Structures are given as C-alpha cells and as structure tokens.
Amino acid sequence: MIRDMPDINEILKISQDLIRIKSTKDRPQDIGLCLDYAEKCLKDTSLTIKRFESNGVPSLVATKSGTKAPKIFLNGHLDVIEAHDKQFEPKIEDGKLIARGASDMKSAVAIMLVLMKELHTTHDIGLMLVGDEESGGFNGTKYLLDQGYTCQAAIIPDGGTAIQNIMHKAKGAMWVELTATGQAAHASRPWQGENAINKLLLAIDRVHNLFLNPTKHSDDHWATTCNIGNIRGGDSANVVPSHAVAVCDIRHIENDNQQSILRRIQNSLPDGVTAKQTVEVESLFVKDDDPYLIAYQEAIRSIGREPRLCLDHGASDARFFGARGIPTLISVPDSGGNHTENEWVSINALEDFAKMLKYFLNKITK
Ligand SMILES: [Zn+2]
Structure with missing residues (x-):
C-alpha cells in the first residue's frame, strides 16, 4: 500500500518520547538526548547527519549527501522552558496533547522528522534541530547559518496559534x-x-x-x-x-x-x-508576493482552511534567516498555553499540519 498520509500515531509517539526528556536550557545533556533520539529516527535514511556544539549548546543538521544548501530547511528547537516534573509526562485529553513542549515545539519537530524520513529521497529538503531558541538562538540557528548553511526558504513552526495564521512579519x-x-x-x-x-x-x-x-x-x-x-x-x-x-x-x-x-x-x-x-x-519580513508564501497559503487552502497573514510583535529564530534575506514561513498546529502550565496542541491539527506541510513540499521541491 502506498502511504500518502503522514502517520499520526508515529507523530504522537515521537512527540511523547521527546516530551519525556526534560530538555530545559540548564540541561544541555538532555537537549543532546533529544538529538540522539532524532538521529535514531533518521537512522534508516540516506541522510547525512552532522552534530554541532557551540558554547555547550548541541544542534543537528540532516541533509542529503551533507549539502549545506538544500532548497528548503525545516527548523525546530528542542529546548523547552522550565516546568514542573508532572508537565514532562504527556497527557491526552479531549483530543489534545498536553505537556511542556507539546506546542512549543516538540510535536512540530516530530512532524518534521516523519516528513524528512518520508520525503528525503525525492525532495530537496534539510532539517535543522537546535537547542537554544528560548535563550536567544545564537548558539543554535545563528551558529549553524554562520557555518555556511543556507536555503531558498525556511519552515519554522514556532509562532502563532493555528495552522492558517502565518506570522509573516516580525518587528x-x-x-x-x-x-x-x-x-x-x-x-x-x-x-x-x-x-x-x-x-x-x-x-x-x-x-x-x-x-x-x-x-x-x-x-x-x-x-x-x-x-x-x-x-x-x-x-x-x-x-x-x-x-x-x-x-x-x-x-x-x-x-x-x-x-x-x-x-x-x-x-x-x-x-x-x-x-x-x-x-x-534582526527582523523578519516576508513580502506578500513571495512565491514561497503564496505556495504555503495554497497548502493551507488544501486542508480546507483560509490562510491569514499575521504580524508578530516578538522575535524567534526566524529572524536569523530574515537577516540573510531568506523567506521564512511560520505557522503552527492549533495550540495554546505556551510557557504556561497548560500547554497543549490539538491532535487533529497535528495531522492537518503534516498534510499541509507535505502538500507545500510536494509543490515546491518535488
Ligand atoms: Zn518555540
């Protein structure tokens, strides 16, 4: 059977496994464990996986034949902010996955891992996983871009509260x-x-x-x-x-x-x-007529939602791509409670987000 949908059970399992690792910024060894786990997910692929460390912060890049310039980079962070021990035990209630990192952003990382496994031979994509987004991003995304990694466009599911809300400008x-x-x-x-x-x-x-x-x-x-x-x-x-x-x-x-x-x-x-x-x-400004932004909006319509261009008053790792003139597409599976005790992500939305992203990648890089 040809599998054309990303597998939600696999996405959920990876999300929960990653959530159980207490990868707060003061525990870089646990951020390393998350990266070990990601590396294990990708072990049966032909991707070249490189590990990095800057000022004690570990990161990982997976690309085809070790290229430093895939067309699209998927970027995610595995560090989470402080939480009570019980928040590191994921709960599923009313169609929601609830835990520290459920929304920000281990479930999005799980989606990206599943899509990398599925699409890396046919699509020009790379994966960047970093460990310090919550504390500035200088030893993660910025460091990796300083090592010469680049792309035509980046996907960072780390901003906004729903799939259709694209954060295309950040001051x-x-x-x-x-x-x-x-x-x-x-x-x-x-x-x-x-x-x-x-x-x-x-x-x-x-x-x-x-x-x-x-x-x-x-x-x-x-x-x-x-x-x-x-x-x-x-x-x-x-x-x-x-x-x-x-x-x-x-x-x-x-x-x-x-x-x-x-x-x-x-x-x-x-x-x-x-x-x-x-x-x-740095700021992030993606022009309204950017072809990647237009394709991303089309991908959102493909799952039956109407895209909205939104403004972000804060900053994320996207700014490092923005500073290099690389358009960055930001939206997230429907979620809420980031940085609170009630952080959650909708499980249906995880599946929809995976479908949307796959549609986008098919359109752009296949
Ligand atoms: Zn985040």
Missing part, C-alpha cells in the same frame, strides 16, 4: 543608550555646574517625539515604537549630576532600518548627549 528590535554628560557642582550653586539630568530629560523628550504616540497607531499597532525603559543618574539631591543615562527599546517595522533610526535619534539630541546602540535583534 526588529534595538536598544539605544542615551548618555548625558555635565559638570558636577554643589546644589547650592547650580550655576557653577551643568546638570546632566536636565540634558537627558530634554533628550528623552525629543527622542519620544520622533515616534508616533502608541495611542494614535492603527488597530494592529504595526508601527515603529519606542519605550524608554530605564533611567539612571545623579548621586544625591544636593549635587548637580555630571552623568545620566536612559535606555530606549525600539521595535521597528519593515519601512524602517536600525541605522536610520539611530541617525534620527542622534540628529535630535541636544549638546552634551550621545546615543549608542547596545542591542540589535
């Missing part, structure tokens, strides 16, 4: 530190000094005015925003402060970029205040 983020310098003096003779806090307040007001007031956004808040989240300076009320610092967190949309934002801030500052960028988080 970039940056932190900018504003530093004001003045001249100390006794508070009884302020004319002898230069008050750094006064300068900083003026700077904050100007920077704040560069960004639209959040209450004036459109309903989806798809605008570049700025939050002044930290301010410090001065030692005592009776001293004119010589130094004050404020830190802004800026989230930007696709029409903006970090160099121009920094320049705009610098140009707005009063004398005696400087701005420097301290944190950079």
Whole structure:
C-alpha cells in the first residue's frame, strides 16, 4: 500500500518520547538526548547527519549527501522552558496533547522528522534541530547559518496559534543608550555646574517625539515604537549630576532600518548627549508576493482552511534567516498555553499540519 498520509500515531509517539526528556536550557545533556533520539529516527535514511556544539549548546543538521544548501530547511528547537516534573509526562485529553513542549515545539519537530524520513529521497529538503531558541538562538540557528548553511526558504513552526495564521512579519528590535554628560557642582550653586539630568530629560523628550504616540497607531499597532525603559543618574539631591543615562527599546517595522533610526535619534539630541546602540535583534519580513508564501497559503487552502497573514510583535529564530534575506514561513498546529502550565496542541491539527506541510513540499521541491 502506498502511504500518502503522514502517520499520526508515529507523530504522537515521537512527540511523547521527546516530551519525556526534560530538555530545559540548564540541561544541555538532555537537549543532546533529544538529538540522539532524532538521529535514531533518521537512522534508516540516506541522510547525512552532522552534530554541532557551540558554547555547550548541541544542534543537528540532516541533509542529503551533507549539502549545506538544500532548497528548503525545516527548523525546530528542542529546548523547552522550565516546568514542573508532572508537565514532562504527556497527557491526552479531549483530543489534545498536553505537556511542556507539546506546542512549543516538540510535536512540530516530530512532524518534521516523519516528513524528512518520508520525503528525503525525492525532495530537496534539510532539517535543522537546535537547542537554544528560548535563550536567544545564537548558539543554535545563528551558529549553524554562520557555518555556511543556507536555503531558498525556511519552515519554522514556532509562532502563532493555528495552522492558517502565518506570522509573516516580525518587528526588529534595538536598544539605544542615551548618555548625558555635565559638570558636577554643589546644589547650592547650580550655576557653577551643568546638570546632566536636565540634558537627558530634554533628550528623552525629543527622542519620544520622533515616534508616533502608541495611542494614535492603527488597530494592529504595526508601527515603529519606542519605550524608554530605564533611567539612571545623579548621586544625591544636593549635587548637580555630571552623568545620566536612559535606555530606549525600539521595535521597528519593515519601512524602517536600525541605522536610520539611530541617525534620527542622534540628529535630535541636544549638546552634551550621545546615543549608542547596545542591542540589535534582526527582523523578519516576508513580502506578500513571495512565491514561497503564496505556495504555503495554497497548502493551507488544501486542508480546507483560509490562510491569514499575521504580524508578530516578538522575535524567534526566524529572524536569523530574515537577516540573510531568506523567506521564512511560520505557522503552527492549533495550540495554546505556551510557557504556561497548560500547554497543549490539538491532535487533529497535528495531522492537518503534516498534510499541509507535505502538500507545500510536494509543490515546491518535488
Ligand atoms: Zn518555540
């Protein structure tokens, strides 16, 4: 018999086996055990499997003949966030698989393993499994891309809450530190000094005015925003402060970029205040007419659902692909409760997601 559906029992078994491994970030050996398990799943295939480690974080890449550039990379993470012991014992209730990692994202990894086994000889696909998405992704996805791995498009089922909700845009983020310098003096003779806090307040007001007031956004808040989240300076009320610092967190949309934002801030500052960028988080923007995005939408329609293009206000490993101009497709089997005690994924949706992904891969790489 020709098997043309991904096998839900196999997907469920792999999901549950992976969930039982307590692969939190402080247990890299358990993330390694998840990778051992994945490697065992793929042992009867002709895939070349390579293991990596960066700063103690293990990862795995499986590609045909060890190529570093399959057309499509499937990418998933096996680290999960902290949970009570009982959350590592998967429960099935009301058609849901409930456990830490059920939704984020061991069941999606199980689907990708099953599809890799089934399709690797006929489709130009590779698998990337990483262990630090929840703690930044620098030693997993970013590290692997830095080793020269690349692709035409990536699939990362790690964002949103349902198959049809495609998270096609995620804002970039940056932190900018504003530093004001003045001249100390006794508070009884302020004319002898230069008050750094006064300068900083003026700077904050100007920077704040560069960004639209959040209450004036459109309903989806798809605008570049700025939050002044930290301010410090001065030692005592009776001293004119010589130094004050404020830190802004800026989230930007696709029409903006970090160099121009920094320049705009610098140009707005009063004398005696400087701005420097301290944190950079890449963005992900997939164009509405991207052919992979269009094929992914068609795959969603093939299972009887209507795709929706959604906006993501957070960040995931997709940003590392985005930074390299690689379109990344993000949606998940219907699920909820990520990072809570009630993390769940719909078992029917696991099957539908597997069918949808298989349809997409057939369309794109067969
Ligand atoms: Zn995740």
